[in-house]
Every structure is written in structure tokens, then in C-alpha cells.
Amino acid sequence: MEESSKRSEQRKEMEKERKKGEKKRRKEEEEEEEEILIFNHKSAEKEKEDEDLSDSEDSVFSGLEDSGSDSEDDDDDDEDLKVDQNLSQQVKKEEEDVQSSLKKKDEEEEVKRDEYEHDSSDEEDIRNTVGNIPMEWYKDFPHIGYDLDGKKIYKPIRNKDELDDFLDKMENPDYWRTVQDKQTGSDVVLSDEQVELVKRLQRGQFGDVNFNEYQPQVEFFTQEVMLHPVTNRPADKRSFIPSLLEKDKVSKLVHAIKMGWIKPRRDSRDDSRGRYYDLWASEDTSNLARHRMHLPAPKIPLPGHHESYNPPPEYLFTDEERALWEQQDPVDRKFPFVPRSFSSLRLVPAFPRFIHERFERCLDLYLCPRQRKMRVNVNPEDLIPKLPKPKDLQPFPTTQSLVYRGHSGLVRSISVSPSGQWLASGSDDGSVRFWEICSSRCLKTVQVGGAVKSVAWNPNPSVCLLAVALDSAVLILSPALADRQVVLSSDRLLSAPQEAEPIEGDGLVNWSDTEGEELNQGIRLKIQHPKAVQQVAWHTKGDYLASVMPDHSSHLQVLIHQVSRRRSQNPFRKNKGLVQSVSFHPIRPYFFVATQRSVRIYNLVKQDLTKKLHANSKWISSMAVHPGGDHVICGSYDCKLSWFDLDLSTKPYRMLRHHRKAVRSVAYHRLYPLFASAADDGSIIVCHGTVYNDLLQNPLIVPVKVLRGHVITHELGVLDVTFHPTQPWIFSSGADATIRLFT
Amino acid sequence: MSQLQARFFTENKKYVVDDVPFSIPAASEVQDLSNVINKLLEAKNASHTTVEFDFLVRGLFLRTQLSSHMETEGISTEDVVEIEYVERLTAPEPEECMMHDDWISSVAADSEWILTGSYDKTARIWSVEGKAVMTVAGHSDVVKDVAWVKRDGLTSLLLTASLDQTLLLWEWNSERNKVKARHCCRGHTGSVDTVATDPTGSKFCSGSWDKMLKIWSAVPTDEADEVEEPGDRPRKKQKTQQLGLTRTPLMTLSGHNEAVSSVLWCDSEEVCSASWDHTIRMWDVETGEMKTTLTGSKVFNCISYSPLCRRLASGSTDRHIRLWDPRTKDGSLVLLSLTSHTGWVTAVKWAPSHEHQLVSGSLDNLVKLWDTRSCKAPLYDLAAHEDKVFCVDWTESGLMLSGGADNKLYTYRSSACQMDVGA
Numbered sequence A: 001m002e003e004s005s006k007r008s009e010q011r012k013e014m015e016k017e018r019k020k021g022e023k024k025r026r027k028e029e030e031e032e033e034e035e036i037l038i039f040n041h042k043s044a045e046k047e048k049e050d051e052d053l054s055d056s057e058d059s060v061f062s063g064l065e066d067s068g069s070d071s072e073d074d075d076d077d078d079e080d081l082k083v084d085q086n087l088s089q090q091v092k093k094e095e096e097d098v099q100s101s102l103k104k105k106d107e108e109e110e111v112k113r114d115e116y117e118h119d120s121s122d123e124e125d126i127r128n129t130v131g132n133i134p135m136e137w138y139k140d141f142p143h144i145g146y147d148l149d150g151k152k153i154y155k156p157i158r159n160k161d162e163l164d165d166f167l168d169k170m171e172n173p174d175y176w177r178t179v180q181d182k183q184t185g186s187d188v189v190l191s192d193e194q195v196e197l198v199k200r201l202q203r204g205q206f207g208d209v210n211f212n213e214y215q216p217q218v219e220f221f222t223q224e225v226m227l228h229p230v231t232n233r234p235a236d237k238r239s240f241i242p243s244l245l246e247k248d249k250v251s252k253l254v255h256a257i258k259m260g261w262i263k264p265r266r267d268s269r270d271d272s273r274g275r276y277y278d279l280w281a282s283e284d285t286s287n288l289a290r291h292r293m294h295l296p297a298p299k300i301p302l303p304g305h306h307e308s309y310n311p312p313p314e315y316l317f318t319d320e321e322r323a324l325w326e327q328q329d330p331v332d333r334k335f336p337f338v339p340r341s342f343s344s345l346r347l348v349p350a351f352p353r354f355i356h357e358r359f360e361r362c363l364d365l366y367l368c369p370r371q372r373k374m375r376v377n378v379n380p381e382d383l384i385p386k387l388p389k390p391k392d393l394q395p396f397p398t399t400q401s402l403v404y405r406g407h408s409g410l411v412r413s414i415s416v417s418p419s420g421q422w423l424a425s426g427s428d429d430g431s432v433r434f435w436e437i438c439s440s441r442c443l444k445t446v447q448v449g450g451a452v453k454s455v456a457w458n459p460n461p462s463v464c465l466l467a468v469a470l471d472s473a474v475l476i477l478s479p480a481l482a483d484r485q486v487v488l489s490s491d492r493l494l495s496a497p498q499e500a501e502p503i504e505g506d507g508l509v510n511w512s513d514t515e516g517e518e519l520n521q522g523i524r525l526k527i528q529h530p531k532a533v534q535q536v537a538w539h540t541k542g543d544y545l546a547s548v549m550p551d552h553s554s555h556l557q558v559l560i561h562q563v564s565r566r567r568s569q570n571p572f573r574k575n576k577g578l579v580q581s582v583s584f585h586p587i588r589p590y591f592f593v594a595t596q597r598s599v600r601i602y603n604l605v606k607q608d609l610t611k612k613l614h615a616n617s618k619w620i621s622s623m624a625v626h627p628g629g630d631h632v633i634c635g636s637y638d639c640k641l642s643w644f645d646l647d648l649s650t651k652p653y654r655m656l657r658h659h660r661k662a663v664r665s666v667a668y669h670r671l672y673p674l675f676a677s678a679a680d681d682g683s684i685i686v687c688h689g690t691v692y693n694d695l696l697q698n699p700l701i702v703p704v705k706v707l708r709g710h711v712i713t714h715e716l717g718v719l720d721v722t723f724h725p726t727q728p729w730i731f732s733s734g735a736d737a738t739i740r741l742f743t
Numbered sequence B: 001m002s003q004l005q006a007r008f009f010t011e012n013k014k015y016v017v018d019d020v021p022f023s024i025p026a027a028s029e030v031q032d033l034s035n036v037i038n039k040l041l042e043a044k045n046a047s048h049t050t051v052e053f054d055f056l057v058r059g060l061f062l063r064t065q066l067s068s069h070m071e072t073e074g075i076s077t078e079d080v081v082e083i084e085y086v087e088r089l090t091a092p093e094p095e096e097c098m099m100h101d102d103w104i105s106s107v108a109a110d111s112e113w114i115l116t117g118s119y120d121k122t123a124r125i126w127s128v129e130g131k132a133v134m135t136v137a138g139h140s141d142v143v144k145d146v147a148w149v150k151r152d153g154l155t156s157l158l159l160t161a162s163l164d165q166t167l168l169l170w171e172w173n174s175e176r177n178k179v180k181a182r183h184c185c186r187g188h189t190g191s192v193d194t195v196a197t198d199p200t201g202s203k204f205c206s207g208s209w210d211k212m213l214k215i216w217s218a219v220p221t222d223e224a225d226e227v228e229e230p231g232d233r234p235r236k237k238q239k240t241q242q243l244g245l246t247r248t249p250l251m252t253l254s255g256h257n258e259a260v261s262s263v264l265w266c267d268s269e270e271v272c273s274a275s276w277d278h279t280i281r282m283w284d285v286e287t288g289e290m291k292t293t294l295t296g297s298k299v300f301n302c303i304s305y306s307p308l309c310r311r312l313a314s315g316s317t318d319r320h321i322r323l324w325d326p327r328t329k330d331g332s333l334v335l336l337s338l339t340s341h342t343g344w345v346t347a348v349k350w351a352p353s354h355e356h357q358l359v360s361g362s363l364d365n366l367v368k369l370w371d372t373r374s375c376k377a378p379l380y381d382l383a384a385h386e387d388k389v390f391c392v393d394w395t396e397s398g399l400m401l402s403g404g405a406d407n408k409l410y411t412y413r414s415s416a417c418q419m420d421v422g423a
Helices: A002-035 A041-062 A065-085 A087-109 A162-171 A192-202 A244-259 A269-275 A285-292 A319-327 A354-367 A484-494 A517-521 B030-044 B066-073 B235-241 B415-422
Strands: A143-146 A152-154 A178-180 A187-189 A400-405 A411-416 A422-427 A431-436 A441-447 A452-457 A466-470 A473-477 A510-513 A523-528 A535-538 A544-548 A558-562 A567-569 A579-584 A590-595 A598-603 A608-614 A620-625 A631-636 A641-645 A654-656 A663-668 A674-679 A683-690 A700-708 A718-723 A730-734 A738-742 B003-009 B022-025 B053-057 B081-087 B093-099 B104-109 B113-118 B122-127 B132-137 B143-152 B155-162 B167-173 B178-185 B192-197 B203-208 B212-217 B245-247 B251-254 B260-267 B270-275 B279-284 B289-295 B300-306 B311-316 B320-324 B334-339 B345-350 B357-362 B367-371 B380-382 B389-394 B399-404 B408-413
Touching: A411 A730, A411 A738, A422 A452, A422 A466, A431 A452, A452 A535, A466 A535, A484 A523, A517 A523, A535 A579, A544 A579, A579 A620, A590 A620, A598 A620, A631 A663, A631 A674, A654 A700, A674 A718, A674 A730, A683 A718, A683 A730, B003 B066, B022 B030, B030 B053, B030 B081, B053 B066, B104 B399, B104 B408, B113 B143, B113 B155, B113 B408, B122 B143, B122 B155, B132 B167, B155 B192, B203 B260, B203 B270, B212 B260, B212 B270, B270 B300, B279 B300, B311 B345, B311 B357, B320 B345, B357 B389, B357 B399, B367 B399
Parallel strands: A411 A452, A411 A718, A620 A663, A663 A718, B003 B081, B104 B143, B104 B389, B143 B192, B178 B245, B192 B260, B260 B300, B300 B345, B345 B389
Antiparallel strands: A143 A152, A178 A187, A400 A738, A411 A422, A422 A431, A431 A441, A452 A466, A466 A473, A473 A523, A510 A523, A535 A544, A544 A558, A558 A567, A579 A590, A590 A598, A598 A608, A620 A631, A631 A641, A641 A654, A663 A674, A674 A683, A683 A700, A718 A730, A730 A738, B003 B022, B053 B081, B093 B408, B104 B113, B113 B122, B122 B132, B143 B155, B155 B167, B167 B178, B192 B203, B203 B212, B212 B251, B260 B270, B270 B279, B279 B289, B300 B311, B311 B320, B320 B334, B345 B357, B357 B367, B367 B380, B389 B399, B399 B408
């Protein structure tokens, strides 16, 4: 605002100065005009300019001064244009203008003499001075008014009667154009122009003949936005204020739409969808992709200085370079030619390698790739499945804690009591030893008189019995290492009344009570088998006992004994291969039989084969069943460990080949997700094996620890391995006559 | 060579030096500082004989160069360092070696007598000089733990816990050298692995493999408690087996999920037990309820409580000795881990007269003497045993004992220890 006011002030000052200058000039001009009374166009124009300027002076405060000056220019332009358009008219007009201006000049000069002498602006001649009154007031008077001198103007003598009038009408050719001037009462004969004017007015046309009512209209206010504003008037305040009226209207419309009185127009594009279709809808996108992946053909490298006919001397080969070039294989050469220098282009011989070079170029074009090959960038490490770190899978046994020494022969089999307090071991030195686990103290030694092949602690915690397999007998030992009640109940189990009637298989085995020295040692029962027994395995309930007598040629390889009733039976009628190991299912009535190549699972209730697992190994050595019962691991003499998921397949879910020698024993932990395998290379490999309840999730198997400690004797390393029932500890027995505990 | 400002102080009046800061080389080690102190003492007192000192910087033993020690402990070398010095504990030397016939499972020492339990099913009483006094035979299986109940005058009461699931309370007359089984404590259904007498001597607590803790009265009476014996048991056999009068437990504390390996009395009201189920539990004896549980990650073999520093030390199968604050209500807050053993820690014992020292025995044949102010390494390794160490003990007079699988019971004595006690 301040600025604008300042500007307007400045402008005022300027205007004032301009006025002053103007006045000066006028005075000068007036003085000059006395001398220069030569009337020419120029002076007239000057005059006119002055007038215009004075006009603009008047409009200083109207707020239109700029436009005023503009219009002044426009006027000039218009003037010029008119001159161009119809010159004659222009000339006439100018002359008139000149004359009128001259008149004005004269008038201005003679203002003091007679102001209204030739007042042409008033068209009426004031010969009658009665004024603008109804003339019938003078009807009864002889005069009609008064002239300028105050004398009566008499009416013309109207003595014409009807006849005269008629005659006049008949005879006077100008009768039709004679009218009576009511002001003076005299007859006036209209001139031709006047008649014409009357006619035109009667027709409703403009009085001026030259007036073109169809002139092209110059529209100032159009929708086109002009570069310069028509007016400099600032925008109205109301143009900034939202219109209340509009708001009212809009709100009414909105209300109407909301109430459903007005339905919005349906989208006209909807029906266009049906009318038009996508021409390229079925276009194969791979085609477009191919265009996108287009590779331009390789370009020929631009010639360098070497290829010039007269290269600078540094580009020419020295002798050494030349020798090197000649020695090099053509493929390895940096250039296929030797740069040579000629004094002029005329001397350059024909290019001997032209055909060859063209051919190579063609080859380049032919062999260059035209498509970008999407190479899968695979990091080989990404292909290895992500396994959790062993550190996160603790607890598992890591270090050797205790060594149980005392045996003198290789320890073939070990077993931990269900309470976790005692460890039983059977050795080739003909003894079974009982150890206190926490102190590695051998508390009891039982001489059984033969190499012990297998020991198995009864898994039932309410009895305390150990089955021992040696030679062709199975012994049941009661080590009396438990509570008195437990010892009593185990005694009761063994001394149950014998079945009288002969049962199938009774003839095969001989049950006998022991006496004397053997009884004192704790041997309570002896089950004499026809052949050498390799393995014994208890059922979880602790009443049934399976014994294995591997034999190629017989169907009598496995016997199941019921201890409480002292009876035995041979469950299989056919020989399906050399039986290596047997195991009871921990929960359900299934029986696992591992032969050389496969593991068979029998349903003991239905007495049929449920499943046959193919181990993909040459000779299965050992087998362990997961405490959940759905997974089986098998160790084999060809260094493999296979994990079977019984729900998944009869093929191994996972084969582990970590051992370098024959796997002798495998074991599952009862509580922790651990399993282990022992091999002749003297190592025990502990693996983490989480089994999920979710059937869709495969077991997670991670090898976590290699435990070493056993000394390899006679090419035999670790012979048996078993876990502690409650702690993440593992026991191993070896050919070096020791048992080791790893925690 | 950079120098440090150090001020020395001690609590032993005998070796006080002036309380002024000394400038000492930053790289000086224990021996250098010891020489400095000896020089100062000689200057003060011409008759001073050289004494080896140990130095504590902010409660931790100095074991390396002074500057590196301060760097690792984050102590500013700009200020004057306060260094405490104590007379150095000389290496405990094996004093006596008492041969047993079998492995020694447990030892309980008194100021006068030593009681040991052995795998030959007997307990033995020895004098501290190493003379065999008495053999207490009566158990039908290995004696797993022994404890003194009361020693007043010539008659003393002692306890033996055995693998045969019983505890025997014996009365021993030292003058006549006669031992008599007063009570046979029956009730456990597993081997009794640990026994502890309460501070008043009126009760004792036993822990067994059958996961139970039982509180018994330790007062000998002349009447047998009523026991419901199984009916089919031959009466005659029972009579012949019986040694002393049958006693039944006052209270049974059950809660552990695995075998109880060690038990002790924190005070006359509170029993603390360690178990194979990786927990240490506090029990209120009055109500028989469990108060708090400290959970570890490995099997606990042994615990010991020091009323001086009110800390619990535990030895476990992962080779660490851990110090616990038993008063914390929840969570397992291990205050300190002492790691140096390479086998299971089978025995741990706080010094009865020193609040920082403890001794531990392990399956790696070593007995180690620890000071909690030097937690990185033990003060001394006592490598006398040739086989597994099963038990350690410490008498009021500073005599350390250890027994193990090499049938030997060693006593150790440290010179400074004795002086401490004398002072």
C-alpha cells in the first residue's frame, strides 16, 4: 500500500510538472500562433495532440490515466488506419476537422466579441422566441410569436380554401414535399436530402447514410486472457471472499444429492468399455520384453593413429616390438597389422587383409549375443541349508568327565538304569559290572562265565532287573541296587508260578532258576537258547524280552519271552534275512526288526508286516527308535547313519556320513532332542534332532559334537553308546575296556 | 617409565606404614611392591624380618603388572591409588596323609577329630594329627556322607549316611573309645547321599537319591519309633539287620525332580538343598515349605554356605564354582563364577574363619584354594591327590582336608592362616 501511494504521489508530481510544461508550451504556442497563421495539417495535428493531452490531463485522477494514454495511441492508430482504408472520406473529414478546429480557433479568439454568433451546435434557428410551448395557444392570434427584436411575427395569410388546396395538390409538383413549419406557420419545401432522410427514418434506419451499423465489433472483455490488463483496477475484494450465495446454492445441491432428489449423472464412460476393446491385450509380453532386452551389434572401433598411412613415429613399431608381434600368436596380437608410414596417400598399397577383416567382422556380428541372458546369480553358500549354530542347541555332551575302568576285555554293551543312578556293562572278560554313575565306582561285579554280548536294563522303574546275553543264554540279573520294595517286586515277578501247559516255542528254550553261587551273585533266571544270542531288548512295560539269534539259514532268529509267565515264542515263520537288531515300539504294539538291508515293522496285535524301511546301506549294524516312536535311526557298517521318518517315507529322510569307519551303535536320548552314533574310528558323533509335532515340519537334524576319547584297539573303537535317562550325558563303551561318560 | 601415586594401608597393626602417597613405577608387580613395603618397614623398625605381602587394589588381588591391572579394572591412573596389603598366604602344604582301605566319600572335621566316610562301608575317626582312632562299621553299603552332631566332653554324636538307604546315629565315647549305634534312621527309598546337622544340634536333614529331603531328630532316645514294616518281611531278618533303634523322619520335604546331591542348614530354620534337577532350593523347616529356587543350567554336586559373607557356593558338573546370594527372592543371580577346574566340581567349602576364602575339590584330581577377591585364578592348586577328589573340609583352625579316590585323606595347613587365627 505504501509503495502504491508513493508511486501515485510520484505520478502526481510528474503530472504536475507535465502540466507546468504544458502550460508553458501553450503560452508559447499562443504567442507563436499570432505569427504562425499558416494553416497546414501539421499544425492542426499538433493542435489536436495538445487537445488530447489536455484530455488526459482531465483524466489524471480517474484512475485510468494509463489506459488514457493507451487510448490516445489507439486513437492515433485508428486515425492512421482510417487513412489507409478510405482516403477520400478521410480527407473530407480531416478538412472538416480542420475547419471546425479552425472555427474553434476563431471562436476562441473571438470569445470576447460574440460568443453565440454562429452557434452551429444548436440546430434550431431561433427566429421565434416563444419557446417550447404548444403552438395552439397562438391559434386565435394573428401572430405566431415574436422575433428576436420583439416584433410580432404574423401568421402567413391563410386564405386557401379546400379548392385551392386541392388545386395546389393537383398542380404543384412539390406539394408532397411541402410541409408547414408550425413554429413560423410558413410552408417549407423539403429538399431531396431531407426527403431521403425522412424516408430512411420512416424505414427505421439510421439518419446518417455513412453510418455502418455492421461494423466489426472490437470486444474488450473476452474469455481470452490478455497480456496487458484492460483496466488496472485491482481485483475486487469479493473475488477473494467465497460467495455466500454460491455456498448457499451448492449446499442446497449437496443436500438434494444426499436426499436423493438429484441423481448424479451416470458415467458415460461405462458404456464405452463395451464398445472399444484393447487391441494389444493378447499381445505376448515376452515379445515386448525381447525388444527391451535388445542389444545393439558391436561397433567397429574407430581407427587410431596406428592405422594412419603416416602415423607419428611413436606409433611405429620398433624392432623389438616388431619381433614380438611376429612371435605372438595372431589371436594374442594387439593389432592385426603392422603400422607403416607412407609419405603420401598415393603410395599406400592395397589392403591385403581386407577380405579377412570383413570376414571377421561378419563373424563378430554373427556370433555376438543378441539377447541379454538372465544368469541366475547363486552364491554356493546360499544353497547350504541354514542350520542353527550348535551353541544355540545346548545342552549336549561336550567333554569327557568320567572314565569307568575295571574291565579287562572289550566292553560290548552298556545300559543305564531307569533311575539314572547305575550303569551296567557287559564285557568280553566274562563279567557284568555295575557302576555308580556319579563317582565311577564299580559297586558290583558279576562273573557270568562267558563273553557278554548284550546287556539291557529293564525299563520299568518298579523293578530292578538286567537282561544279559552271553553265548547261547539270556540271564536275568537282579542286582539289588534299588529300594527294598523294588527288589521285592522284581523278585516277585521272577518267581511267578510257571505255566503248566506246553506252549509253542517251549521246546526251543529252556527256562531255569539258578542256584548256589550264581544265585548269590544275583543271577535269578537263565533262558537257554538253541543258538548264540546277540542282543536282548526289553519292552517298555518290562515284561516282554526279545532276544536275537542271527542265523542265515533258519527262521528261528528272534524270540519274544514273557518273563512273568516264563514262556517264549517265535513270532516269525519265515527267514527274511539276517536279523541284526530288534526293538519294541515305545508306545504302540509294534516290533522293529532290522535285517541286513532293511528294517521291518510288525504289528504285534494284527500279526502282520506294517512297513518295510529301505536303508540304502549294505549292512545295518544297529537301530534305535525315537521315544516318540515315529522315527528310527539305523547305523550301518558302511559308515552311514540313516534317519527314517515313519510318517514320511520308507526311504531314509536323511543320510549322515560323518563317520569314517563302521558305525557300531546308535542311540536316542529319552528326553532331550539328541541322538548319537558311535563308530570304529573311535569317535562318537552327537547330533541334535528335534522332532516336531507338526506333521508338515521335517525333523531338524544338526550334528553338534564329535566326542573322542576311546583308544582304538584291534581296529575296534567305540562299541556301544547310550544316553543318561535324565541328563544330557552320554556313555560309551569301547574296545579299550573302558566306559566313558561325556557331559 | 611412568610412575603412579599410591597410598598403602593395611589392617594388620604389625605392618602399618606411613599414610603418605608414594610414587611407584607403573609396571611394578607384586614382588616389587612387597619389596617396597619391606624397605619401609625396615626403615621404621630395624628388627623387621622380610615378609611377603599380597596387594589388593579396590578389593581385587593384584596378579599382573599394576598398570595393566588398573587398565583392565578401569581404574584411573591419574589419582592416588589406594593399595591394601595383607600378609601373603603361603602355599598350603600337605601335612598329614591318612591312608584308608577304600575311596573316601566324605569328610567332616572338628577342631580335634576328623570323621571320614569311606566306600568300604565304614566311617573312621581320626585325630587331627593323623592317628586312626576308631572305625565305625555297621552299614551294609557304602557310606556316602558323615556329619558330627554334638561334641560335648567325652561323648559325641555322629551321623553316617549310606547307600543302603539308612542313616545311623552313633554315640562315641572318646575316652573309652567305644562307639554305639543309637538310632537307625529309615525312610529313604534311595541311597542317602548327603546329611547335615542344624546349628543347634537337635535336628538333622538328609537328602537322598529318591528326590526327598527328610528332617530327623538328632536327640538320642531309648524308644524306637513305630515303623510300618511290610507284612511279608521275615521278622527275624529284620531283627538281625537292625542296628540301634529305628527312627522315622519328622518331616519330608519333596519338590526336587531329581536326586538331591547336597544339603545344608543356612540357619536353624532354613535348609538349602542342591539337586541333579539343576536347582538349589531353600526350605522352611518350620512349615516344610519351599521358599526360593535358584535355577542353574547344570547338575549341582555340592553347595556350601558361609555365614560370614552370606553367600552360597555351588559346584556343578560344568567345572564352574558359582557364588549365589540365597536371599534373592527370584531369578538365578550368579554373583561370581570361579573357573579353573577341568572336571566336575565334587566338593566346595567356605573357610569358617575367613569370609573370602573357599576350597574346592574336583574330579581332575586337584584341590584349589580360592579367594573371591581374585576370581580369575585360584590362589593355590593343591595337587596332592592322584585320583578324583570327592570331599573337602576346613576346620576352624584353618586346617584344610581333602579325600578322594586314591584312598588318601590329606590335611593341609597354611602358615598365614594359622597366624590369622592366632591374631
